[in-house]
Amino acid sequence: MTQLKLAALDGDDLAVISAHMQDAVLLVGDMKFMPGRGQFAVVANRFDWEHAENGLGDGSAFRRQRTGLHFNRVLSAKAIGINQRRDDGVLELLSITFEPGEAPSGDIVLAFAGGGTLRLVAECIEVQMSDFGAAWETQSKPEHDLREQT
Secondary structure, eight states: OOEEEEEEESSSHHHHHHOOOOOOHHEEEGGGEEETTTTTEEEEEOOOHHHHTTTTTTTOOOEEEEEEEEEEEEEEEESOOOTOOTOOEEEEEOOOOOOSTTTOOOOEEETTTOOOOEEEESSSSEHHHESOOOOOSSSSOOOOOOOOHH
């Protein structure tokens, strides 16, 4: 597996990172806001969708990769529906989006399965994603119920 290193400076770039991070699994304790530095960091186990969808590896098991996300120029961070007192709480990342404010500022929103969200108020979009360490095989592929709930 080729290790990815991506950067986002606008909403389109952020959508690419979001696609690669969809279904990443992390612990609450693997997120940290550093207000004095204006940074927010996340370490997660991302699912390798490219391998799964393109049949890379000729039918071998699915893979996960340890990945770091680094958000710069963050003014504040607010978790909603996430128990921050449980460092061992498991979260599954669904998407990362940008809600524009007064240009170029806005909110970067990380949405998690089960309804939890993390809202980062940022001066602008400045995000880096970097894989590190060896990838490992997993037998399970994340699945989503696409039926509308009524």
